[in-house]
Amino acid sequence: MDKFTTLTGIAAPMPLVNIDTDMIIPKQFLKTIKRSGLGVNLFDEMRYDRNGNELPDFVLNQPAYRQAEIIVAGDNFGCGSSREHAPWALLDFGIRCVISTSFADIFFNNCFKNGILPVVLPPEAVDVLMEDARKGANARMTVDLENQTVTTSDGVSFAFEVDPFRKHCLLNGLDDIGLTMEKAPAIQTYETRMAQSRPWV
Amino acid sequence: MTTESARTLYDKIWDAHVVDRQDDGTCLLYIDRHLVHEVTSPQAFEGLRMTGRSVRAPERTIAVPDHNVPTTWDRENGIVNEESRIQVDALDKNAREFGVVYYPVNDIRQGIVHIVGPEQGWTLPGMTVVCGDSHTATHGAFGALAHGIGTSEVEHVLATQTLIQKKSRNMKVEVTGRLAPGVTAKDVVLAIIGHTGTAGGTGHVIEYCGEAIRGLSMEGRMTICNMAIEGGARAGLIAPDQTTFNYVKGRPHAPKGAQWEAAVAWWKTLFSDDGAHWDKVVTLRGEDIAPTVTWGTSPEDALPITATVPAPSDFSGGKVEAARRSLDYMGLTPGTPLTDIAIDAVFIGSCTNGRIEDLRAAAQILRGRTLAPGVRGMVVPGSGLVRAQAEEEGLDQVFKDAGFEWRLAGCSMCLGMNPDQLAPGERCAATSNRNFEGRQGYKGRTHLMSPAMAAAAGVAGHLVDVREVFGD
Numbered sequence: 308m309d310k311f312t313t314l315t316g317i318a319a320p321m322p323l324v325n326i327d328t329d330m331i332i333p334k335q336f337l338k339t340i341k342r343s344g345l346g347v348n349l350f351d352e353m354r355y356d357r358n359g360n361e362l363p364d365f366v367l368n369q370p371a372y373r374q375a376e377i378i379v380a381g382d383n384f385g386c387g388s389s390r391e392h393a394p395w396a397l398l399d400f401g402i403r404c405v406i407s408t409s410f411a412d413i414f415f416n417n418c419f420k421n422g423i424l425p426v427v428l429p430p431e432a433v434d435v436l437m438e439d440a441r442k443g444a445n446a447r448m449t450v451d452l453e454n455q456t457v458t459t460s461d462g463v464s465f466a467f468e469v470d471p472f473r474k475h476c477l478l479n480g481l482d483d484i485g486l487t488m489e490k491a492p493a494i495q496t497y498e499t500r501m502a503q504s505r506p507w508v
Numbered sequence: 509m510t511t512e513s514a515r516t517l518y519d520k521i522w523d524a525h526v527v528d529r530q531d532d533g534t535c536l537l538y539i540d541r542h543l544v545h546e547v548t549s550p551q552a553f554e555g556l557r558m559t560g561r562s563v564r565a566p567e568r569t570i571a572v573p574d575h576n577v578p579t580t581w582d583r584e585n586g587i588v589n590e591e592s593r594i595q596v597d598a599l600d601k602n603a604r605e606f607g608v609v610y611y612p613v614n615d616i617r618q619g620i621v622h623i624v625g626p627e628q629g630w631t632l633p634g635m636t637v638v639c640g641d642s643h644t645a646t647h648g649a650f651g652a653l654a655h656g657i658g659t660s661e662v663e664h665v666l667a668t669q670t671l672i673q674k675k676s677r678n679m680k681v682e683v684t685g686r687l688a689p690g691v692t693a694k695d696v697v698l699a700i701i702g703h704t705g706t707a708g709g710t711g712h713v714i715e716y717c718g719e720a721i722r723g724l725s726m727e728g729r730m731t732i733c734n735m736a737i738e739g740g741a742r743a744g745l746i747a748p749d750q751t752t753f754n755y756v757k758g759r760p761h762a763p764k765g766a767q768w769e770a771a772v773a774w775w776k777t778l779f780s781d782d783g784a785h786w787d788k789v790v791t792l793r794g795e796d797i798a799p800t801v802t803w804g805t806s807p808e809d810a811l812p813i814t815a816t817v818p819a820p821s822d823f824s825g826g827k828v829e830a831a832r833r834s835l836d837y838m839g840l841t842p843g844t845p846l847t848d849i850a851i852d853a854v855f856i857g858s859c860t861n862g863r864i865e866d867l868r869a870a871a872q873i874l875r876g877r878t879l880a881p882g883v884r885g886m887v888v889p890g891s892g893l894v895r896a897q898a899e900e901e902g903l904d905q906v907f908k909d910a911g912f913e914w915r916l917a918g919c920s921m922c923l924g925m926n927p928d929q930l931a932p933g934e935r936c937a938a939t940s941n942r943n944f945e946g947r948q949g950y951k952g953r954t955h956l957m958s959p960a961m962a963a964a965a966g967v968a969g970h971l972v973d974v975r976e977v978f979g980d
Contacts, residue, residue, distance in 0.1 A: 323833070324826035325706055325806050329944040334925050338576065338591035340550035340598050342659075352946045357932075381826045383707040386740065387944060388923075389642040390548065391658035409707055412676075412742045413642060413656050420660035470674065472534045484561075487668045490528050490536060494564075494670055497527045497538055507763035507771045508540050508635065 309422040310480035311452055314403050316376030318448040319366045320440035326380055327387035328414060332396040345392055346399030367400070371443035377450065379433065379440045380407040384425075385414025394421045404450045406457060408433050419473045422480065424452060432457075432465040439463075452478060514783035516678045517747050518713045521653040521778070525636050527670055537673045540635040541652075542665050543621045544571040544608065546599035547925070548640030552663035553602040562606065564669040569608035570630055573599050574620045575925045577613050579888050579915035584614060592926065606666075619891020619917040622646040622859040626730065627891055629759025633748035633775040638665055643859045643941065645736040649729035650756070651748035651778050653713070656737065677787035679712035679741065680780075683720035685794040690975035692869065693728030694861060694939070694958035696720065696792075697735040698800040702810030704790055709741030712788060715780060716746050720794030726755040727865035734860045735941055738807035747779040799974055801846055802943050802956040804834035809943070813961070813973045817844045837945055838953050839933070846971050849955070853936040854885040854912070854966035855948070856959055858922035861939035862890025864897050866959040870939075871903040873963035873974065874910040880969030885912035886928065888920040910966075924949050937965035 336348045354365045361368045367375060378384075378397075384407040385393060394417045397405070405418070406426040418425045428436070439446055439459040446460035452474060458464045476483060501508060515523070528536040542565075549571070556562065563569055576592035577583065587593035596613065603610035611617045611624060618624070622643055625631045637647045637654035640662040647654035657671065665671055681700055701708075714736050721732065729746045736744025753772055756762045763771045798812035809831075811818070819842035820831040835842065840849070856862075856870050867889065879885050887907045889895035895917055898904055904914045921928040922940035930936055930952025939962050943954040955971060964974040 322826060322829070324830045325808075327806075327942075327944050329923075329942070329947050333946055334923050337547050337925065338589075338595050340554070340595060342551050352950065357950065381830075383710070383740070386706055387642065387737075387942060389640060389644075389656035389658055391551075391640075391660060394658075409710060411707070411740060412710060413658060413737075417658035417660065420658060470534075471532050472530065472672075483672055484559075484664050484667050487536060487664065487670060487672065490670075491668075493528045493536070494538070494668060498669075501538070505634075505771075505774065507767040508632070 308420070308480045308482060311403060311422050311424050311477045313449065313451045313453070314376060315447050315449040317372060317374055317444050318377035318379050318436070318440035319372040319375035320437050321366060321378055321380045322437055324381035325383045325386055328385055328390050328393040329387055331385070331393040332390065337390055337392050342395050343399060345396035346401070349396040349400045374401065376401055377404045377406065377448055378402055379436045380405055382408045384410050386411040389413045391417045394418050394423050398423055406433060406436055419477060422477065424450065424477060426450065426457060426467045428457070428465055428467055435459065435463060514781035516780040516784045516786070517651060517715055517745050517778055518653065518678055519784070521634055521636065522675060524634065533674055535673050535675070536670045537636060539638050539665050539669055539671055540568060541625065541630055541637040542569045543625055543637065543639035543644065544569060544662070545575055545621050545639070545641060546573045546595045547575045548659050549602065549662055550595060550598045551659050552666055553606065555663040556666060561667045563608060563666045566607040567609065568669065569666065570625065571599060571603040571608050572611040572618055572621050572624050573613055575919045575923065577918040578926050579918045579920045579928060581916060583916060616892040616896065619894065620859045620862060620919055622734065623862055623890035623894065626650065627759070627893055629756060629762035632756060632762065632771070633752060634778050638671060642737045643734050645742065645744050646730050646734040646859055648733035648736065648744040649726060649746050650752055651745060651775070653743055653745070655742040676742065677712045678785065679709055679714045679788040680786045681714050681716050682718040682789070682791045683716070683794050684718045684791065685720060686723065687720050687794045687797060690799055690960070691797050692958045692960065693724050693731040695797055695800040697732045698802065698807070698810040698956060699797045700792060701735065701739045701807050702800065703792060704739050706738060706806055706808040707740045709736065709739040712741050713743045713745060714739065714741040716744060721746060722749070725865060726751060727863045730863065731860055735807065738941055748775045799958065799961050801961065801971055803838065803840060803846060804831065805837055805943055805945050806834070807941070807943060807956065809834060811846065813846055813971065815846055817842050817846065819843070847973060848970060850935070850970045851937045851965050852883060852934045853930060854879070854883060854962050855921045855936055855938040855940065856886070856962055857888030857890065857920055858940035859890065860941040861959050862888065862894065864894050866939065867894070867898045867903050870959040870963040871906040873960050874967065875906050877910060877967045879911035879966045883966050883969055885910070885966050886915060886921060887912050888915045889917050891917045921948055923947060937962040937971065
């Protein structure tokens with residue numbers, strides 16, 4: 308997993324609420340047995356017509372946002388299916404940070420496993436960032452994980468909360484399976500104890 | 509009054525599975541059952557291969573293909589779609605290579621993973637159950653802590669049989685009193701989501717309780733917990749009771765003999781103590797719940813069948829634009845009575861409503877009746893065993909006589925990863941769980957409802973109040 312430290316980039320505004328993972332990556336692209344190559348189909352049914360032509364109104368098709376690395380989104384981003392293909396598609400497109408008032412739990416988790424930072428901020432802050440994102444390609448937003456701040460193109464900063472363990476893993480690009488493997492003795496002890504107390508499991 | 513030592517059901521199951529706790533509260537949680545399907549697992553098994561890791565507890569890992577499998581009767585000839593076939597073949601190879609429990613496509617026990625787990629007795633009260641699938645919440649009906657995970661976490665569980673977790677908050681959803689005739693578990697859960705919204709349960713584990721919940725069968729309880737995720741909660745729980753024990757007893761992987769007695773003794777301690785702390789409480793009156801349908805493209809867009817299509821101006825904030833978009837997508841005009849909405853298709857099945865009781869409820873409506881002209885219908889049993897049971901009861905004939913297609917088990921048109929899809933603009937009365945844009949097929953339009961309501965809509969040719977048209 309790539310580290311996430313500080314990111315300065317273009318932010319795309321997506322104010323729609325309840326953007327679900329079926330919208331982020333429709334089912335027909337879940338048939339892959341790989342993690343890569345999904346970026347071209349990110350938001351597929353919002354982004355292309357039936358013949359695969361780009362829909363010019365969709366934000367990521369507009370010249371200003373084709374290189375976006377941040378999405379400022381409406382409430383409850385990433386609801387629905389657990390598909391990790393959603394963060395894989397975002398990452399493959401080049402998105403490393405999503406900012407919203409709230410995220411669905413599973414999507415939120417999946418982001419951290421893939422080097423994407425989901426930032427939760429109050430509605431007033433997201434409104435300001437949404438306006439900043441609407442300014443287009445010349446307005447670059449900065450997300451600083453170490454200091455836990457998001458700063459608009461004209462210097463307005465908002466502090467955000469992040470779980471310390473997840474922050475540590477993201478800053479250092481750590482594989483958490485490796486970390487858990489170091490706790491194998493504790494897992495073994497638990498299994499031995501459970502074999503006694505709940506043998507039917 | 510909250511007391512220090514009083515715990516919720518969620519607290520109790522959580523405490524019983526903590527392997528390790530860090531200072532910041534991050535825990536390593538032991539996983540008793542890991543269910544696996546073909547869509548969210550190939551990258552995880554590949555990860556194990558690349559790092560030379562093995563599956564720590566293959567006997568706790570149960571794999572079954574469900575999302576991609578064709579449901580047509582010729583499926584033993586193989587899967588035509590190449591990508592689907594590769595994905596199902598990958599599961600077959602991975603299951604055999606890593607030695608996990610496996611029900612292949614041609615096994616009578618194959619079916620939707622969330623129907624197979626309980627049916628085979630893999631799911632038991634007090635367990636932790638995960639799967640790379642958001643509808644894992646279903647298993648909470650047994651008083652098991654069950655939730656969906658992503659593929660990275662699937663790999664983590666395969667390798668370590670644990671999950672790194674922080675505890676969620678406790679939410680209680682109480683449904684008091686009794687349900688009116690014609691009102692089912694599906695109506696209850698849609699009414700709950702309509703009330704709390706799709707983000708109402710975010711960050712929480714929901715325990716469903718109250719007389720109306722207590723009175724439900726295990727099938728009904730699974731329908732309720734299945735859609736906990738549609739209300740934003742990763743997990744839903746219902747405390748185990750005699751209904752639960754009766755369902756579990758005698759299943760292939762349920763404990764037997766002295767172990768059964770010991771298990772039941774522990775399961776009987778699994779309830780929320782008086783005085784336990786709740787972060788959020790929602791109460792609904794069972795008597796107030798009507799047969800419920802969705803009109804929009806979010807499960808929270810749920811209304812009693814007696815209502816009319818809302819207008820964007822009925823909402824506030826970001827939901828105004830979302831409602832406008834939904835109405836446009838669904839091709840609906842505000843003010844239209846819901847019962848005036850004509851349908852083209854009926855889908856009965858899915859992990860929400862693909863169990864025997866669901867098929868019985870739909871068949872009861874359809875006996876001696878037929879689909880309205882121009883409406884197509886499909887019944888997809890949740891598992892091979894559900895199908896066999898239904899055929900033994902003659903339900904397949906009822907469906908066929910009514911003009912439905914009778915299919916083999918799988919996820920099917922709930923998400924249309926196999927060929928079972930809606931055509932653009934086609935409108936469906938569906939017993940599944942999501943009405944998202946494109947969910948059942950590109951530009952397909954989904955109205956969620958109970959099996960009885962879907963069957964009744966099929967007969968009428970439009971959404972209909974099952975109580976009025978077919979009431980006794």
